Amino acid sequence: MNWLGLLFALPLVLMALVIIGVVGALMSYLSPGDLQSALLSEETLFAVGMSLQTSLLSLALALLLAVPAAHCLARQAFPGKAMVETLLDLPMVTPPLVAGVGLLFLLGYQSPVGAALAAAGINLLFSPAGIVLAQTYVAASIIVRTARAAFASVDQDYARMAWTLGLSPGWAFLLVEIPMAARGLVTAAVLGWARALGEFGATLMVAGATRMYTETLPMAVYLNIASGETGLAVACALILLGLAFLLLLATRLVDRDTPKEVEYVGRGA
Template sequence: MRLYWLLCLPLLVLVISILGAVGSLVTYLPLDSLWQALQDPETLFALRMSLATSVLAVLLALLLGVPSGYLLARYAFPGKALVETLLDLPMVTPPLVAGMGLLFFLGQAGVGGQVLSQFGVSLLFSPAGVVLAQTYVASALVVRSARAAFLAVDVDYARVANTLGMSPGWALLLVEIPLAARGLATAAVLGWARALGEFGATLMLAGATRMYTETLPMAVFLNIASGETGIAVACALVLLSLAFVLLLLLRLLATPAGDESDDHLAGRS
């Protein structure tokens, strides 16, 4: 019992710090001022921009990440460990550094920028840059989660489908992906949450232009910098609300076995 209370102390510190930060945001503005800030055209624009770009970004991340995760889960190839390390790099690289690298790569002097300029395409300092930054940071989470989802599926199911005459491609689509659906849904939610909260790489690639490349995190930054704390708080609360919904969704996607084991351990303690 003494150990139980000793363990409760750090948990209590964490809970109080989180409640303090969230509570301070919620109570910072009077309700009428908060309502006006939530209805401000800039807040609504930032919300629409964040939702549109993050949904597109997570779709692109799934398009790239699910096949990549399957390849990493099912096949061995030379340099696989190095590839996996590179794919994890965006998760540990500061977003500003990642954005700076992409800016140099896609700028006029960069290799990527020179190739795109041949087709008259420019991605920087535009909503397309927002999508690119969000896709970059979300893809690492999607690849890792998709790989784990496919690893959790017994490969024998696909082998049985192959022996029944189903091609590997159809076995993937009709057998393995449905069996990995819960894990892939988790990958999508994680990627979406990461894309919604992206700021550093977006700032480097898309710039901080009001009512043009202004996502919710960008709106918080711009309005805090200019002293418009009302809109900044409103956008921060919208972000927190979206994050709460996504976290709740993740809990709903969690495996029942894990929840039961947690309850069982809690009962024993």
């Protein structure tokens, strides 16, 4: 490594040390016994279950919306496309608290949408359904951006070839384009799930902060810090960090292990 490489390595080492310090400080705050008790407490287990249930449902809804939208953006040309792409990217740069306020006003009883939902007997606010709504809103934008790049990297001629062999566009999409874009789509799903798991600001505004009802892991950290139950807050924070680490590691493994498979599928098509 030359002198320039060593110089550039210093910020890398500094950033890594700060992250290790943050994680280490959290882990060292509690004794092993106290940490075990906090991890196995009823509230912590409830928050873990609520986070997993709502984030997985949100991921499914986000994929259902985002994958077709991403394919349309990657394959179709239409007036105002740049504006639509910018609009779909907006949730990624909007502060989650602002997004939550917007969703709250959109679904409030004084808005036409909220009034129509109330008339139909549908209540999304301050309930677990509100958690799913907020998580889907923030996750879908990330999935659209990543999945669009995945579809754009696949040569459309493969789908056209499948059409000439008798496959309908729908089956060509499922049997040719989806497998060839699999690496990017898996990465999109993992990133979207991670974003949904860590969502706090929009969830707070839309679903509220009610213990043992709308208490996800980020909400549990907030509630327990506010009430002085630091041990429970640290336990939930460590679980969140552990899940985030595993999900990010999964994306690294996908990036490392799938190129040969994708290349093989491409040749076979």
